[in-house]
Every structure is written in structure tokens, then in C-alpha cells.
Amino acid sequence: MYPEKSIYLPQVATITKANMMTKVDRYFEFELEGGKDLGHKPGQFAEISIPGIGEAPISISSSPNLKGKFEMVIRNVGVVTNALHNLSVGSTVGVRGPYGTHFPMEKLKGRDLVFVSGGIGLVPMRSAIHYALENRKDYGRIMILFGARDITQRLFVDELAAWSKQSDIEFLETVDVGNPDWKGNVGVITTLFSKIKDFHAANTTAFVVGPPVMYKFVIVELFKMDMSKSNIIVSLERHMKCGVGKCGHCQINRVYVCQEGPVFALDAISELREAI
Amino acid sequence: MDFMQISKKDFQKFVENLIQSKEEVVGVVKKGKHFAYDILEKSEQLCLDYTETILPPKKYFLPVEETLLKYKTGVASSYEATYGKSPKVIIGIHPGDMAAIALLDKSFSEGEKDSHYLNKRANSTLIGIYPTQSFPHRFSNSMIEKDAYKAADCFLVDLGNDYGIEVVTEKGKKIASAMKAVAGEKGLNEKIAQAKAKIKDEVSMPFSRRELSEFLHNKETHAEWKKRAEKCFSCGSCVLVCPTCYCFDVKDTVALSLQEGERKRMWDGCMLEKFANVAGNHNFRKLAGDRLKHRIFRKGKYIIDKFGMAGCVGCGRCSQACVANIASPVDIVQELKK
Numbered sequence: 001m002y003p004e005k006s007i008y009l010p011q012v013a014t015i016t017k018a019n020m021m022t023k024v025d026r027y028f029e030f031e032l033e034g035g036k037d038l039g040h041k042p043g044q045f046a047e048i049s050i051p052g053i054g055e056a057p058i059s060i061s062s063s064p065n066l067k068g069k070f071e072m073v074i075r076n077v078g079v080v081t082n083a084l085h086n087l088s089v090g091s092t093v094g095v096r097g098p099y100g101t102h103f104p105m106e107k108l109k110g111r112d113l114v115f116v117s118g119g120i121g122l123v124p125m126r127s128a129i130h131y132a133l134e135n136r137k138d139y140g141r142i143m144i145l146f147g148a149r150d151i152t153q154r155l156f157v158d159e160l161a162a163w164s165k166q167s168d169i170e171f172l173e174t175v176d177v178g179n180p181d182w183k184g185n186v187g188v189i190t191t192l193f194s195k196i197k198d199f200h201a202a203n204t205t206a207f208v209v210g211p212p213v214m215y216k217f218v219i220v221e222l223f224k225m226d227m228s229k230s231n232i233i234v235s236l237e238r239h240m241k242c243g244v245g246k247c248g249h250c251q252i253n254r255v256y257v258c259q260e261g262p263v264f265a266l267d268a269i270s271e272l273r274e275a276i
Numbered sequence: 277m278d279f280m281q282i283s284k285k286d287f288q289k290f291v292e293n294l295i296q297s298k299e300e301v302v303g304v305v306k307k308g309k310h311f312a313y314d315i316l317e318k319s320e321q322l323c324l325d326y327t328e329t330i331l332p333p334k335k336y337f338l339p340v341e342e343t344l345l346k347y348k349t350g351v352a353s354s355y356e357a358t359y360g361k362s363p364k365v366i367i368g369i370h371p372g373d374m375a376a377i378a379l380l381d382k383s384f385s386e387g388e389k390d391s392h393y394l395n396k397r398a399n400s401t402l403i404g405i406y407p408t409q410s411f412p413h414r415f416s417n418s419m420i421e422k423d424a425y426k427a428a429d430c431f432l433v434d435l436g437n438d439y440g441i442e443v444v445t446e447k448g449k450k451i452a453s454a455m456k457a458v459a460g461e462k463g464l465n466e467k468i469a470q471a472k473a474k475i476k477d478e479v480s481m482p483f484s485r486r487e488l489s490e491f492l493h494n495k496e497t498h499a500e501w502k503k504r505a506e507k508c509f510s511c512g513s514c515v516l517v518c519p520t521c522y523c524f525d526v527k528d529t530v531a532l533s534l535q536e537g538e539r540k541r542m543w544d545g546c547m548l549e550k551f552a553n554v555a556g557n558h559n560f561r562k563l564a565g566d567r568l569k570h571r572i573f574r575k576g577k578y579i580i581d582k583f584g585m586a587g588c589v590g591c592g593r594c595s596q597a598c599v600a601n602i603a604s605p606v607d608i609v610q611e612l613k614k
């Protein structure tokens with residue numbers, strides 16, 4: 001018998017909290033057996049599974065500093081995600097991971113950070129935002145830009161409200177489609193950039209996570225602000241099955257996103273035609 | 277490498293004994309007009325004088341469908357890994373297919389080790405054979421270099437009344453001694469070399485694989501992909517028959533009792549329409565041309581660059597299988613070269 005244990009064998013986690021954030025997005029807090037830490041870094045993901053239903057790759061939304069548990073937000077789009085929405089607190093799921101690359105928070109000490117997230121892109125981004133805020137003195141300016149389709153699609157609304165009030169965060173938010181109750185910005189996320197004052201491109205690192213269509217537009221905007229490719233970090237979603245570099249589903253050209261991503265510096269993937 | 281030899285009669289006796297020993301022995305057999313790998317029940321079934329099998333022997337290590345985990349439905353603590361069985365011996369693998377197994381070995385052992393695959397591989401002894409029949413689509417000689425020897429335990433070479441044996445590994449040594457093969461008489465290695473060269477490929481890749489990878493470098497936007505793919509049915513036959521395709525899907529299936537289930541992996545392929553689809557109905561390779569390009573780049577560039585091994589072993593099965601007659605890597609490269 002080959003000595004290695006199966007790379008497809010999950011650990012067990014229990015749902016300790018769950019609530020709906022929007023009509024389709026559900027927040028979860030999980031605890032691993034024995035209160036173990038998942039041991040992730042900001043930006044990584046894990047494969048969450050229900051025996052009898054299947055597995056899905058989901059970003060870890062909490063900071064590694066949240067000990068003994070981890071958080072996720074899952075959008076109901078199909079078989080596995082729907083079943084996850086139907087589980088109640090106390091139910092168990094399988095967890096494999098953490099997998100993939102992470103936001104290089106250590107290397108960015110001393111720099112200004114601009115977090116640009118669209119919709120559910122806020123979920124993986126939040127892990128890096130929390131980490132940066134927990135280590136606030138290590139970073140320069142912290143700018144958070146968030147865009148949602150409409151006000152019903154906003155995630156972590158309490159945190160958004162808190163960030164908007166915090167003096168050491170520059171928080172900008174918009175919705176694509178307004179509503180009489182909404183007093184804030186209306187327009188796509190790129191309309192927020194002109195509102196940033198005294199932007200120092202050379203000293204700033206941008207994080208970009210959002211739906212596939214968002215990247216091109218945001219990146220063009222960042223270029224206009226003199227940002228270089230090496231200072232733009234993206235996290236890319238692809239279809240994933242194994243999470244361990246075997247099944248081929250996640251490939252962008254030669255790159256396996258589950259292993260070499262999902263977090264990439266833009267200059268590392270700019271020759272990949274299928275990337276953005 | 278040691279060179280040995282055995283008479284064909286003695287070889288058949290050896291196969292018969294192996295079958296009688298109740299070990300699972302797989303070999304190439306004739307099925308109507310076609311050839312296929314199958315479990316041998318009698319040594320006479322073994323047919324080493326074949327053109328090409330419909331499917332490669334990959335299926336014994338990466339089955340069409342394979343259970344990875346078993347569990348009680350809904351009970352995450354009940355996940356349990358399961359490991360499939362593989363034949364004790366597989367007889368008659370052509371060098372191209374052998375090189376493809378070497379690639380799978382590399383992929384499933386590199387980085388995270390896939391014990392489901394590697395367990396099965398460790399259990400089997402692989403006996404290869406150099407082709408004695410030509411196959412019009414084959415171009416292995418221009419693709420595989422020495423890769424076949426990274427997987428083979430031994431290779432047979434047809435010398436008329438005898439087989440010459442190239443003994444590659446310890447397992448190969450063991451099986452050669454079980455055959456009672458004898459040390460080669462003087463000049464055997466020359467005889468073997470001559471016999472190996474007898475069957476020439478009718479087509480060939482116009483590049484070495486290093487050159488092929490470089491040649492493809494700036495061909496991503498070539499008009500040929502779209503043009504050629506206009507005829508593609510996205511049927512997936514070209515990836516289904518391919519010995520170097522190892523992409524898979526993972527799915528859960530539940531028993532009729534609803535109490536128990538299995539997580540399975542099953543063959544999948546990048547030529548199928550939904551392969552790169554994500555939620556929100558966004559497809560990263562929506563056009564057949566993009567998928568065809570990905571398939572050829574994977575075979576002719578990405579795998580070569582990543583592992584230094586052939587991503588296509590030139591078996592010719594895809595050319596044979598494609599109803600639209602557009603899948604042949606050689607034809608595609610010739611077209612891109614124009």
C-alpha cells in the first residue's frame with residue numbers, strides 16, 4: 001500500500017453560526033474538530049463538502065488571527081451551494097485545505113493599500129482587510145473600495161458601516177443601480193477612483209477581487225493612476241474540482257489557479273491571454 | 277539495461293501460468309476488427325501483433341470512474357478513503373502509451389501525491405512491446421524520446437520466433453526471471469535495435485518537442501483555431517481516447533438506500549463545452565476554437581514546459597476518433613506552419 005494518505009480526504013468542521021446576508025449569500029462560521037486552526041493565510045480557499053452532495057471551493061473570509069474558527073460566505077448558485085444553505089447550525093461539513101496562494105501581507109509592510117472589491121469579491125478580500133486592520137501600524141493608508149449591484153447585494157453591512165466611520169480607513173462605496181433609500185454613490189466601481197485624494201501610485205499596492213467582467217475595467221483605471229503591474233494583485237476565480245493541481249479544470253493557459261493562484265501579482269500573469 | 281530473450285512459445289507458457297496463478301493479467305486482445313486491453317482468461321487471447329487499441333491502458337490506473345471516498349450520507353465524520361485494484365501485470369503496451377503512463381506518474385506524484393493513482397501503479401508490472409504493425413495515424417517516434425523507459429518494467433521486441441527483452445527495472449528483472457528468459461546471445465542488442473526500427477511511423481511531427489513548445493509560443497491568436505473549430509462537435513472523443521489526458525471531474529453518488537454514498541472521480545475533458553464554466557454562467561473557454569487551442573497547447577507546450585515530457589505521445593487515436601477530422605496534432609501544426 002502506498003503510504004501517503006488520500007489528498008481528497010476532508011477534515012470535519014461544524015457550523016457554529018449561520019445567517020443570510022442577502023437573498024442568495026449566506027454567512028457561515030465553522031469550527032474544526034478539536035478547535036484546531038485551519039492555518040490559512042489571507043486570500044486562500046478551502047474545499048467544503050457535504051457527503052452525498054459534493055464539494056465546492058470557497059474563499060476563507062476571516063483573518064488567520066481569528067483563532068479556533070473560520071468564516072465563509074456562500075452564494076447559492078447550484079447543487080452544493082444550495083445544500084450548504086439548507087444546513088443548520090450544528091451540522092457538519094467536510095473541509096479540505098487551505099489551498100492556493102495568499103495575499104503577500106508581510107511583504108507589503110509600510111505600503112499604502114487599496115482594496116477594490118466587487119460583489120462577492122469582498123468575501124476573500126475581507127480576510128486581507130481584517131489582517132491589515134489588525135496590524136494597522138504596519139501599513140500606510142488603507143483605502144477600501146466596494147461596489148455592489150444594488151443595495152440588496154451589499155455584504156457585511158455592519159462592517160461596511162464601521163469602516164466608513166473609522167478615521168484610519170478611507171472607505172468608498174457605490175452601487176451600480178440606485179434606490180430612493182440610498183444616499184451614497186451610484187455608478188460602477190471605477191467611478192470611485194477619482195474620489196481618492198493624493199494617491200501615491202509608487203507607494204501603493206492595489207488588491208482587486210470581483211466578478212470576471214470587473215477586472216479589465218478596474219485595471220485600466222489603475223493604470224491611468226500610474227499603478228504598475230507589479231503593484232496590482234488580483235485573485236481570480238476559475239472552475240475548480242480537485243484543488244490540488246491534478247484535475248485540470250482551473251487552468252489559465254499553463255497556470256493551475258488552484259496551486260499557482262488564486263492570488264497573483266498582475267505582472268506574473270500578464271502574458272497569459274486567458275487570464276483577464 | 278539488460279538484454280534477454282525468450283521463445284514465443286515459452287512466453288505464452290509464462291502468460292498461461294500467470295493467468296493460472298489467479299493474478300489479474302491484462303493484455304491486448306482482438307475484438308472483432310478492433311483491439312482492446314482486457315483481462316486475459318487464456319493465453320491464446322493475447323495478441324501482441326496489433327495496430328492500435330481503441331483505448332489506452334490508462335484506464336487501469338485512472339479508471340473512467342473511480343471511487344475516492346465512501347461515507348454515510350450527510351455524516352462528514354464518516355468519510356473514508358478507498359483504493360481501487362489494478363492488474364498484477366499488463367502485457368503489450370506500445371512505447372507511446374508507455375510514455376503516457378510515465379507522464380501520468382509524474383503528474384500524480386508531483387506536488388500533492390495522489391495515492392489513489394500511485395497505489396494502483398505500484399501494484400502493476402508493465403510489459404511493453406514495440407509495434408509490429410503500422411498504424412496510419414501514429415507519430416510516436418517524433419514525440420516520446422526516452423519517456424517510455426520511465427514507466428516500463430520491460431519491453432518486448434519481436435524477433436520472429438523469439439522476443440528480445442529490454443529489462444528496465446527491478447520489477448522487470450523479476451518478471452523476466454519468472455519467464456525463465458535467458459541472457460541474450462551475442463549481438464542480441466543489435467538485433468533488437470534493428471527490429472525496433474522496422475516499423476516506421478507514416479506521419480511525424482515536424483519539430484522536436486522542445487521546438488514544438490517554442491513554435492507554439494506565438495500561435496495563440498492564429499486564425500486556424502477558430503477556422504478549424506467551426507467543424508468541431510465538442511463531442512470530446514479526442515480527449516476520451518487520449519492516453520495523456522488526465523483531467524477529471526469529481527461527483528458524489530448516493531446509493532438507492534440513501535444512507536450511503538461515494539465521492540467519485542470520472543474522466544472529463546477540456547474539449548467539452550462546460551469544462552471551464554463558473555457560476556453566473558461565465559465560460560472562460562466559450563468558443564470551440566479556444567478549447568481546441570487549449571488542448572493542443574496543453575499537449576504541445578504546457579506539459580512539455582512543466583514536466584519536460586511529451587504531452588502528446590503521438591498514438592494517433594485522436595486523429596482516428598475525430599468524426600470532423602480536425603483533431604490530429606500533426607495536421608494542426610502543419611497548418612499553423614503554413
Ligand SMILES: Cc1cc2nc3c(=O)[nH]c(=O)nc-3n(C[C@H](O)[C@H](O)[C@H](O)COP(=O)(O)OP(=O)(O)OC[C@H]3O[C@@H](n4cnc5c(N)ncnc54)[C@H](O)[C@@H]3O)c2cc1C
Pocket residue numbers: 045054055056057058059060072073074075076077078079080081082120123124236237238239240241262550553554555556557558
Ligand atoms: C478559488 C475560489 C473561491 C471561491 N470562493 C467563493 C466564495 O467565497 N463564495 C461563493 O459563494 N463561491 C465561491 N466560489 C465559487 C464556488 O466554488 C462555485 O459557485 C461552486 O463551486 C458552485 O458549486 P455548486 O455545486 O453549487 O454549483 P453547480 O450546481 O455545480 O453549478 C452551478 C454553476 O457553478 C459553476 N461551477 C460548478 N462547479 C464550480 C467550481 N468548482 N468552481 C467554480 N464554478 C463552478 C457551474 O459551471 C455552473 O455554472 C469560489 C470559487 C473558487 C474557484
Ligand code: SF4
Pocket residue numbers: 514517518519520521575587588589590591592593594595605
Ligand atoms: S493528442 Fe492524439 S496523438 Fe497525442 S497522445 Fe492524445 S490521442 Fe494520441
Ligand code: SF4
Pocket residue numbers: 507508509510511512513514515547597598599600601602603
Ligand atoms: S476535435 Fe473532433 S473529436 Fe475532438 S471534440 Fe471536436 S469533433 Fe469531437
Ligand code: FES
Pocket residue numbers: 239240241242243244245246247248249250251256257258259
Ligand atoms: S482545481 Fe484541479 S487542477 Fe486546479
